[in-house]
Amino acid sequence: QIQLVQSGPELKKPGESVKISCKASGYTFTDYAMHWVKQAPGKGLKWMGWINTYTGKPTYADDFKGRFVFSLEASASTANLQISNLKNEDTATYFCARNQVNYDGTYYSYYFDYWGQGVMVTVSS
Amino acid sequence: DIQMTQSPPSLSASLGETVSIECRASEDIYSNLAWYQQKSGKSPQLLIYYASSLQDGVPSRFSGSGSGTQYSLKISGMQPEDEGVYYCLQGSKYPYTFGAGTKLELK
Numbered sequence: 001q002i003q004l005v006q007s008g009p010e011l012k013k014p015g016e017s018v019k020i021s022c023k024a025s026g027y028t029f030t031d032y033a034m035h036w037v038k039q040a041p042g043k044g045l046k047w048m049g050w051i052n053t054y055t056g057k058p059t060y061a062d063d064f065k066g067r068f069v070f071s072l073e074a075s076a077s078t079a080n081l082q083i084s085n086l087k088n089e090d091t092a093t094y095f096c097a098r099n100q101v102n103y104d105g106t107y108y109s110y111y112f113d114y115w116g117q118g119v120m121v122t123v124s125s
Numbered sequence: 126d127i128q129m130t131q132s133p134p135s136l137s138a139s140l141g142e143t144v145s146i147e148c149r150a151s152e153d154i155y156s157n158l159a160w161y162q163q164k165s166g167k168s169p170q171l172l173i174y175y176a177s178s179l180q181d182g183v184p185s186r187f188s189g190s191g192s193g194t195q196y197s198l199k200i201s202g203m204q205p206e207d208e209g210v211y212y213c214l215q216g217s218k219y220p221y222t223f224g225a226g227t228k229l230e231l232k
Contacts, residue, residue, distance in 0.1 A: 113180070
């Protein structure tokens with residue numbers, strides 16, 4: 001069965017870096033793009049961007065340009081999110097989510113069909 | 126950016142009651158709309174994609190409708206396991222955007 005298994009919770013100090021992973025199984029990793037989504041405590045979902053798992057090319061939402069890096073270990077079917085120079089406002093749960101495409105003959109429709117369990121990153125001095 | 130205005134922010138429903146949640150997009154998203162349910166401490170689960178297509182394994186009491194800028198999710202017969210927060214997602218244009226969420230509780 002299809003699974004996205006993410007790494008464990010992280011406690012970091014401001015200014016430090018963190019790298020979280022998302023290991024996919026049950027499908028061909030390079031056939032589906034991977035998205036990243038942020039959820040601050042008690043808040044809604046915010047799309048961070050996505051990575052093309054075939055080419056490795058990342059695309060970042062404006063709020064996530066600069067300190068955020070999406071990368072791959074394609075041989076390990078793993079997508080990674082690295083955040084540098086951590087700030088208190090980076091405290092959140094970070095989800096990976098698999099891209100899915102629906103084509104009705106005219107339009108393509110994009111959505112996320114499988115999600116990781118989320119990684120809680122806490123930034124505190 | 127496309128803004129997704131979701132309503133209501135919260136909802137309380139009795140067992141068996143039919144509930145509706147709305148999402149309005151700031152521009153035409155061509156049915157590029159998905160609905161998710163998130164239970165406390167869990168990751169979101171896909172319910173509906175392409176505005177009205179039911180994801181495999183999702184109970185048939187969930188249905189989606191809409192086109193253009195207006196979309197809705199209907200739960201026909203509230204069940205205890207339907208408690209949670211519901212989000213819409215537009216995948217029409219970058220950046221993808223979510224609605225603010227609707228918290229659904231059993232009365």
